[in-house]
Amino acid sequence: MPKVLSEEAVQQYKRDGYVSPIRVMSENDAADILKELKAFEKKQGRPVYGVQRTKACLLFPFIYEMVTREKILDAIEDLIGPDILIYQNAAWLKDADGKGFVSWHQDSTYFGMDPWELVSAWVALSPAGVEEGCIEVLPGTQKLGMLPFDYSAMKEGNMLASGQRAIYDIDESKAVPMPLRPGEMSLHHVNLLHCSRPNNGAERRVGFSIACCPPSVRQTTKAKTSAMLLRGEDQFGNYDLNERPPVSPDDACTIEAHARAVELYRLKVVECGNDNARRLD
Numbered sequence: 001m002p003k004v005l006s007e008e009a010v011q012q013y014k015r016d017g018y019v020s021p022i023r024v025m026s027e028n029d030a031a032d033i034l035k036e037l038k039a040f041e042k043k044q045g046r047p048v049y050g051v052q053r054t055k056a057c058l059l060f061p062f063i064y065e066m067v068t069r070e071k072i073l074d075a076i077e078d079l080i081g082p083d084i085l086i087y088q089n090a091a092w093l094k095d096a097d098g099k100g101f102v103s104w105h106q107d108s109t110y111f112g113m114d115p116w117e118l119v120s121a122w123v124a125l126s127p128a129g130v131e132e133g134c135i136e137v138l139p140g141t142q143k144l145g146m147l148p149f150d151y152s153a154m155k156e157g158n159m160l161a162s163g164q165r166a167i168y169d170i171d172e173s174k175a176v177p178m179p180l181r182p183g184e185m186s187l188h189h190v191n192l193l194h195c196s197r198p199n200n201g202a203e204r205r206v207g208f209s210i211a212c213c214p215p216s217v218r219q220t221t222k223a224k225t226s227a228m229l230l231r232g233e234d235q236f237g238n239y240d241l242n243e244r245p246p247v248s249p250d251d252a253c254t255i256e257a258h259a260r261a262v263e264l265y266r267l268k269v270v271e272c273g274n275d276n277a278r279r280l281d
């Protein structure tokens, strides 16, 4: 019996590669987390940027608290089982300036894994509807496996540091948007083709992706990333589990540990062929 998702939702994920929307917290809770993020940005005098956008739960205690929420982990457990590693956790901040976008891509091209059992959750902290440029998916494309890609989408405004675009004949008329209210979450498979369009809404679109896999998933690259066990146990040892909850984004040990984990992650991204990991720093 699934814990949060319906049986139909689990079947839909297997067939189409995504499920959305799932309410994982109240709008008030989402607003509180957003307030903490904005307070941090005010203090540092600039919005969260490149390196801080990666593995954010190792830097911000309020994001660590979010990714460990029971409802979020229950929904992820419904798809990948009770042993859950968090592998990546990215901030997706899209200004309401009609410029930022995400080119059509698969997450697998920078994750270097086997088998492809990773699920990406995406939690909205602000309105993330069609107007604000929510994620759009091409249902069923997770079954294509990992596709080749090029850098033809390396343009100003592309929020993917890599600037990559999947080499695939995309039929835009089949794209399905996944609009979310604050406190709602979508789930998509690591091989599902997805993109997002510019934010033409009234406010910055703020969301965090939470990429999780079971510890049995191997790393196929020479560079090995670290990860954190959020639930269950690891009987495989495929990842260095030295990642720890953050103390504060101002704490020197927290900053150093976060930077180390991001560096390992980026070494692997580069080995996977995505050369521009530092482009948005």
Ligand SMILES: O=C(O)CCC(=O)C(=O)O
Pocket (backbone or CB within 6 Å): 092, 102, 107, 120, 122, 133, 134, 135, 194, 195, 196, 207, 209
């Ligand atoms: O936030 C977006 O617009 C895109 C997010 C994305 O590509 C992802 O979470 O994998």
